[in-house]
Amino acid sequence: MFEAVDEVWMDGEFVDFEDANVHLLTHALHYGTGVFEGVRCYETEEGPAIFRWEEHLDRFYNSAEVYDIEIPFEKQELTEATEELIRREGFESCYIRPIAFYGYGPLGLNPGKSPVQVGLAVWPWGAYLGEEALEDGVDVAVSSWRKYASSQIPTNAKTTGTYVNSVLASLEAKENGYTEAIVLNKEGNVAEGPGENIFLVRDGEIYTTGLAESILDGITRRTAIELAEERGYTVHDDATISRGELYTADELFFTGTAAEVTPIRSVDDNEIGTGTKGPVTDELQTAFFDLVESGEREEWFRYVYSN
Numbered sequence: 001m002f003e004a005v006d007e008v009w010m011d012g013e014f015v016d017f018e019d020a021n022v023h024l025l026t027h028a029l030h031y032g033t034g035v036f037e038g039v040r041c042y043e044t045e046e047g048p049a050i051f052r053w054e055e056h057l058d059r060f061y062n063s064a065e066v067y068d069i070e071i072p073f074e075k076q077e078l079t080e081a082t083e084e085l086i087r088r089e090g091f092e093s094c095y096i097r098p099i100a101f102y103g104y105g106p107l108g109l110n111p112g113k114s115p116v117q118v119g120l121a122v123w124p125w126g127a128y129l130g131e132e133a134l135e136d137g138v139d140v141a142v143s144s145w146r147k148y149a150s151s152q153i154p155t156n157a158k159t160t161g162t163y164v165n166s167v168l169a170s171l172e173a174k175e176n177g178y179t180e181a182i183v184l185n186k187e188g189n190v191a192e193g194p195g196e197n198i199f200l201v202r203d204g205e206i207y208t209t210g211l212a213e214s215i216l217d218g219i220t221r222r223t224a225i226e227l228a229e230e231r232g233y234t235v236h237d238d239a240t241i242s243r244g245e246l247y248t249a250d251e252l253f254f255t256g257t258a259a260e261v262t263p264i265r266s267v268d269d270n271e272i273g274t275g276t277k278g279p280v281t282d283e284l285q286t287a288f289f290d291l292v293e294s295g296e297r298e299e300w301f302r303y304v305y306s307n
């Protein structure tokens with residue numbers, strides 16, 4: 001995955017990839033006290049451009065605020081460092097991983113005097129759930145692990161430590177022969193995927209779980225909603241979806257920066273629709289990829305090389 005990567009950016013400096021290390025007693029390593037983002041730079045017709053960077057950066061700083069993580073860089077500094085890192089790596093398209101975390105200092109649950117470290121890494125990352133998945137869809141299973149509730153851990157923050165919940169769900173799915181999981185919330189209704197939001201199509205209308213269902217407010221979710229409404233679809237963006245409604249859906253699909261728009265063809269071995277990518281999913285997936293290839297919504301693209 002990282003063969004093509006030469007450098008990262010850490011705490012204000014470009015650092016050789018093999019020297020990008022942290023101390024064993026890093027607070028976040030022991031207690032999960034870090035926040036991160038996942039962003040994509042796409043090779044658009046006008047050149048490499050970062051998709052919806054401002055929204056991702058806002059969410060990054062908001063996530064940090066939840067844990068009193070004071071990022072010691074301005075947004076513009078991280079923006080310039082990210083663009084420079086992509087240029088130094090010479091990537092036309094790539095995945096971008098900002099991370100901020102409590103570093104090496106006195107241990108104990110209170111991060112107190114631990115310094116805040118900030119890192120940026122970029123690398124080529126293709127289809128998150130496999131190239132065939134984008135065309136043929138994925139087989140998923142409802143996880144026995146429930147998504148933590150927003151009353152237990154803030155779901156509006158991308159917190160490193162909370163991803164053990166996602167890891168458990170994803171591991172269980174893969175160990176049982178499925179590509180990905182669907183995670184229910186503590187009420188037993190659908191939340192989302194371990195690393196994706198989920199959409200359901202029924203009788204020509206589109207449903208996606210609302211923030212009250214303990215989901216991450218996905219930026220690709222926001223994009224998909226806008227693309228669907230522009231095409232005349234009714235989108236219910238605060239839906240409560242029961243497990244049974246997954247089985248009787250006409251179509252299901254995941255959205256996410258890494259997953260992009262990935263069809264779901266079966267849930268718990270129940271075929272969804274025709275058992276492959278449905279027509280509404282196909283229309284929205286095509287619209288998404290046309291968008292990120294064309295860069296047509298200028299306000300959503302930040303060009304890395306000024307042409």
Ligand SMILES: Cc1[nH+]cc(COP(=O)(O)O)c(CN[C@@H](CCC(=O)O)C(=O)O)c1O
Nearest residue numbers: 038194195196197216218219220256257258
């Ligand atoms: C729990 C969760 N829910 C929804 C999403 C979709 O959000 P957005 O990317 O803003 O549309 C993601 C992103 N998952 C990131 C991490 C993937 C990973 O394996 O790491 C991503 O897609 O980059 C989540 O982690």
